[in-house]
Amino acid sequence: MRFISQTSSDGVTEQLFVLGETPGVLWTPEGAAGARPLILMGHGGGQHKKAPGIVARARRFVTEGGFAVVAVDAPGHGDRPRTEEFARVVAELRAGMVAGGDVAPRLAAMHTFLAGQAVPEWQAVLTAVRELDVVGAGPVGYWGVSMGCGLGLPFVAAEPRVRAAVLGLHGVDGLAEAAARVTVPVRFLLQWDDDQVPRARGLALFDALGSADKTLHANPGKHGEIPEFETGSSLRFFTRHLG
């Protein structure tokens, strides 16, 4: 794990790093010492580790909850090269969107393709970050919606160190089997008027989750319009389960 830069502002220290081929960022409380719970955040499709929504949420989790937060560029996103295979999968997805009809199976195929690479990368990042004194080997949470759910749900299903997860904005397509293996507490965010995920498919993914402790939060609005108060609600959820 190689650190590239460190800056601090408004109580938050931000460190850019690279682990193997994975560029990442770690946010911690400024001047923090000692172990603290860690939240891994997965960004949406076409976004990156420092997308505005990710940064804003990470800063709140750090300043209000005292968490460490880590995000990495998903394969083919942010500072990472786009491989030929990735370009082909994206082109197929775009062609499907232009042609109209049901995009869900193509989106699911792309997420399955990316998850095969992202899950082991995130596991390696988790191992490396937990060796830092300012993080330590405490409980881990995962936050990710849309593609952050499509890649994150298989990660949560596979990773016993994750103890609680906020997921959502994704349909059941391609994820039913992984969802059934998730047993940690889940907060599931659904947009009632989602223009990308049909309502019934989102509800079916919530239904498919194996967790005994899972809560669906549904709000009016389109795919990207999760209300701001859900960030505070996610923070309390993580504090309850990781604190």
Added chain:
Amino acid sequence: MRFISQTSSDGVTEQLFVLGETPGVLWTPEGAAGARPLILMGHGGGQHKKAPGIVARARRFVTEGGFAVVAVDAPGHGDRPRTEEFARVVAELRAGMVAGGDVAPRLAAMHTFLAGQAVPEWQAVLTAVRELDVVGAGPVGYWGVSMGCGLGLPFVAAEPRVRAAVLGLHGVDGLAEAAARVTVPVRFLLQWDDDQVPRARGLALFDALGSADKTLHANPGKHGEIPEFETGSSLRFFTRHLG
């Protein structure tokens, strides 16, 4: 409005009262002076104004939020006489339950029948309670699930003094028209495995609500099994909208 008794324990003052033919109870912070937001709580079918769930929730709203909370016995419930008409409606409902099949229309009919009496009673209680110095003419919230939603939703739709409502555990039957007239922020509680309200009917009631600001919270479990953490969540919802 005639007060019958006053007791205080653990920071909460409880006053029993009668307004006309309506027996009620008012909870306020012990030693409180001056105006504060008011929450009206509607109990479930077969319950009463001092059912354990109502009391526990009211005490938290008072001690943690500083609210005044009022509950009354619904028509035919608690300390109130059962009229012949009420007995007939309940007998029809029970016969329907024994016979099996779809109970929802009969339940809706009973709630419509009771709401015709309960709504004006609650409006009169609101007027009387807001004349007390310890309550005042500030914002009002409503909390009620199951029958407390069946009677409460028409109340919220009719009553401009109510600024925010927690509703749920009820299907759309008999309530679609009133739901469309609700425009205040709503928190809607749904039990994913509700044995009394079919899931699709509960989702349809959330869908029918006219409010731009509405959030569905769905949790696993049967009709009466709302998790305890939803009480804290309701408290924060009321604090945000009435505080």
